[in-house]
Amino acid sequence: KQEVTQIPAALSVPEGENLVLNCSFTDSAIYNLQWFRQDPGKGLTSLLLIQSSQREQTSGRLNASLDKSSGRSTLYIAASQPGDSATYLCAVESNSGYALNFGKGTSLLVTP
Amino acid sequence: DGGITQSPKYLFRKEGQNVTLSCEQNLNHDAMYWYRQDPGQGLRLIYYSQIVNDFQKGDIAEGYSVSREKKESFPLTVTSAQKNPTAFYLCASSITDGNTIYFGEGSWLTVV
Numbered sequence: 001k002q003e004v005t006q007i008p009a010a011l012s013v014p015e016g017e018n019l020v021l022n023c024s025f026t027d028s029a030i031y032n033l034q035w036f037r038q039d040p041g042k043g044l045t046s047l048l049l050i051q052s053s054q055r056e057q058t059s060g061r062l063n064a065s066l067d068k069s070s071g072r073s074t075l076y077i078a079a080s081q082p083g084d085s086a087t088y089l090c091a092v093e094s095n096s097g098y099a100l101n102f103g104k105g106t107s108l109l110v111t112p
Numbered sequence: 113d114g115g116i117t118q119s120p121k122y123l124f125r126k127e128g129q130n131v132t133l134s135c136e137q138n139l140n141h142d143a144m145y146w147y148r149q150d151p152g153q154g155l156r157l158i159y160y161s162q163i164v165n166d167f168q169k170g171d172i173a174e175g176y177s178v179s180r181e182k183k184e185s186f187p188l189t190v191t192s193a194q195k196n197p198t199a200f201y202l203c204a205s206s207i208t209d210g211n212t213i214y215f216g217e218g219s220w221l222t223v224v
Contacts, residue, residue: 044215103154
C-alpha cells in the first residue's frame with residue numbers, strides 16, 4: 001500500500017523567507033502527485049498537479065518538483081506571506097489505484 | 113458559480129441513528145469521492161464513484177453507504193454500524209481519475 005509522509009509536521013517562519021516542504025512516498029509507480037492547501041475547518045484547494053512524466057510545476061510563488069525514482073516531492077514557496085499560513089497536504093495517485101493517498105500535512109505559520 | 117456543495121456544514125447524531133451527508137457538484141465531473149479527516153491525520157478514502165450508477169469501496173467503507181443515481185449527486189450515509197463517526201467529511205470530484213481534484217467545504221459530524 002502506498003504510504004505518503006510529510007516532513008516537517010509543523011513549520012514557523014518569518015515573513016519574506018523562502019521555504020521548502022517535503023513529501024515522500026513508498027511506491028514510485030505513481031500516476032500523478034498533487035499539492036493542496038487547507039485552511040482551518042475548510043476544504044482543500046488544489047495548488048499544483050504534477051503528472052508522472054513531469055519533473056516540476058510552477059504557479060506564481062509556488063514550485064513543486066517530483067523525483068519518482070527517489071519517491072520524493074518538494075513544494076517551494078518563495079517570499080512567504082502571512083496569508084500563506086495553512087496546512088499543506090501532499091497526495092499521490094498510484095498506477096494501481098483509483099484515488100489519492102494523502103500525507104498528514106505540514107502546518108505552516110508565517111509570522112509578520 | 114461552479115463548484116461542490118456539501119450540506120449540512122454541522123450535524124449532530126445520536127447513537128444508533130443513521131445520518132446522510134449531501135454532496136452536489138455542477139462541474140459536470142464523472143468521478144466523485146468521499147474522504148474522512150480526523151484531527152492531525154491525513155484524508156482517508158471512504159467511497160468513490162467513477163460514473164453514474166457505479167461506486168467502489170475505499171479504505172474505510174465499513175459503516176458507510178453511498179448512492180450515485182445522478183451525475184451531480186453523491187450522498188453519503190453514516191450508519192449506526194460506524195462506531196466512531198465523529199470526524200470532518202470531505203466530498204470531492206474530478207473530470208476523471210488522474211485529473212485535478214476539487215473539494216467541497218466539508219461537513220462536521222459529531223455524535224452526541
